[in-house]
Amino acid sequence: MAITKDTVKYAANLARIELSEKELEHFTGQLDRVLEYVHKLEGLNVEKLAPTSHVMDIKNVYRDDIVKESLPASEAIKNAPAKEGDLFKVQKIIEA
Template sequence: MAITKDTIKYVAGLARIGMTGKELEHFTGQLDRILEYVHELKDLNVSGLEPTSHVMEMKNVYRADRVRPSLPVSEVLKNAPDKANNLFKVKKIIEKI
């Protein structure tokens, strides 16, 4: 087994997902099986291939440096869970500055 419970805990932590001990067990087994399946790719010979980052044959797409209208502030803040003085308001992030 390549995937350990610690790995799942770590990844869940990165994604800010809380997990119970039972869930950890469950996902550890599942992810391990998924990865094992994907690892079949490792048997392929890809020595002559360039790593692919984009599947579409498209490159050099630019826009000109022109200012376009922004959204009205009322629209911008419409879905904000909390706001004040046209600023988004969030839980305090740094304990001390």
Template sequence: MKIEIGEVEYVARLARLKLTEGEKEVFTKQLNAILEYMEKLNELDTSGVEPTFHVVSHRNAFREDEVKESYPQEVSLENAPEEAKGCFRVPKII
């Protein structure tokens, strides 16, 4: 076993997912199968190989910092699940 149910619970917490008992069991089984398959990569010696994070450019894309028009408040709030006084509303934090 690469991953136990406790670790599945821990990773779910990190990912902000709440899993049912059934989902935890299924995921533990499926993730184990997938991770075992991924063991394949250990057959390869990659010492000294530079990782590729991006295939084309490794340069930063700079541009002038220009002031441009932005969305008005109403447009920005159009998709808000809840709003109040021109702000996004969320449950009480403090």
């Protein structure tokens, strides 16, 4: 097994996705097959290789820090499922 139900459960929790027992079972089997396939990468010696996270030859892109017009808060918040004034409204964060 490349991955177990417990590991899938752990990753799903990190990703903040609630899974039903049925989904957990189903996804574990499918992801196990995908990871078995990915294990073919172990056949390569990668020790001396530099990683490529990005193909372009650019590193940091700087610009002058100039204040420009931005979206008004009322526009930026227009799609919020819940709001109060110009603020996003969410459930209580700190439990009593």
